[in-house]
Amino acid sequence: EEQLVESGGGLIQPGGSLRLSCAASGFDVTNTYMGWVRQAPGKGLEWVSVIYGGGRTYYADSVTGRSTISRDSSKNTLDLQMNDLRPEDAAVYYCVRRIIVADTYHFDHWGQGTLVIVSS
Amino acid sequence: DIQMTQSPSSLSASVGDRVTLTCRASQSINNFVNWYQQKPGKAPHVLIYGASTLQSGVPLRFSGSGSGTDFTLTISNLQPEDFATYFCQQSYMTPRTFGQGTKVEVK
Numbered sequence: 001e002e003q004l005v006e007s008g009g010g011l012i013q014p015g016g017s018l019r020l021s022c023a024a025s026g027f028d029v030t031n032t033y034m035g036w037v038r039q040a041p042g043k044g045l046e047w048v049s050v051i052y053g054g055g056r057t058y059y060a061d062s063v064t065g066r067s068t069i070s071r072d073s074s075k076n077t078l079d080l081q082m083n084d085l086r087p088e089d090a091a092v093y094y095c096v097r098r099i100i101v102a103d104t105y106h107f108d109h110w111g112q113g114t115l116v117i118v119s120s
Numbered sequence: 121d122i123q124m125t126q127s128p129s130s131l132s133a134s135v136g137d138r139v140t141l142t143c144r145a146s147q148s149i150n151n152f153v154n155w156y157q158q159k160p161g162k163a164p165h166v167l168i169y170g171a172s173t174l175q176s177g178v179p180l181r182f183s184g185s186g187s188g189t190d191f192t193l194t195i196s197n198l199q200p201e202d203f204a205t206y207f208c209q210q211s212y213m214t215p216r217t218f219g220q221g222t223k224v225e226v227k
Contacts (some may be wrong), residue, residue: 037218045156045164045207045218058214061121094163104170105211106154110163 002026002109004095009114016085016118022078022095022111029071033098034078036069037107038091038116048093049080062088082116090118122146122210126219132227133198141193141222143186143208152212153191155184158221159204167206168193198224 008020020036035050049059049069057069068081078095095111123146133139143153151171156164166175168184171191181196195202203226208219 044220045158045209047215047217050214050216060215102170102173104152104154104173105216106166106169106209107156107164108166108175110165113163 002097004097004109004111006093006095006111006114009093009116011117011119012085013120014086014118017081017083018085018116020080020082020093020095020114020116022080024076024078024097027097028073029076029078030073033105034071035096035098035107036078036080037094037096037110038089039094039113040088040091043091046091050098051078085116085118087118090116092116121215122149122213122217124208124210124217124219126206126208126222128222129220130223130225132225134227135198135200137198138194138196139198139224141195141206141208141224143191143193143219145189145191145210145212148188149210149212151187152210153184153186154209154211155182155193156207156209157202157204158207164207169211195224 003025005023031053036048051069066084092113094113096107097109099108125144153171155168158164172184183194205221205223207221
């Protein structure tokens with residue numbers, strides 16, 4: 001069964017750093033389009049970052065320069081390193097997998113989410 | 121970035137009702153729209169992709185339509201388990217932006 005399980009969330013002070021991890025099972029993260037989507041409390045969904053199968057990466061303007069997405073093939077995980085955290089980064093962070101079906105794209109698997117709280 | 125605007129932001133309906141949710145893109149995105157359902161405390165999951173293709177396992181009372189800039193999600197014969205928040209998303213270009221969501225509540 002294909003599954004995504006996030007970890008690494010918690011309470012962090014403004015300006016601090018955090019590394020989120022997403023353990024994949026049932027498929028190989030290598031050569032797979034994977035990403036992160038976040039949701040602030042009571043708010044909508046915000047696309048954060050993606051890594052293409054070939055390794056290209058993209059970031060939302062809100063996290064550009066402060067975040068790095070990466071894959072660890074030995075652990076079959078997707079990671080998101082976030083630095084200089086701000087109160088507006090507080091959210092549930094979801095790991096997602098994108099698939100291509102009939103030339104269209106969608107997120108077919110989501111993790112359960114990991115909560116990041118940014119507060120002093 | 122492509123802006124996705126959903127309307128209404130919330131609606132009240134009863135079991136058995138037919139409800140229609142709309143999503144408008146700030147530019148033409150062909151049929152590159154997905155619809156996700158989210159229940160409180162849970163991760164979203166896809167209902168419809170490519171504007172009108174039903175994800176495997178999703179009940180046939182859900183349907184999607186549209187192309188270009190205007191899209192709809194219709195739920196016919198609303199069931200108790202359908203009270204949730206629905207998000208559209210464009211998959212035309214990065215960043216793959218979402219609408220702000222429509223909450224379907226019990227009347």
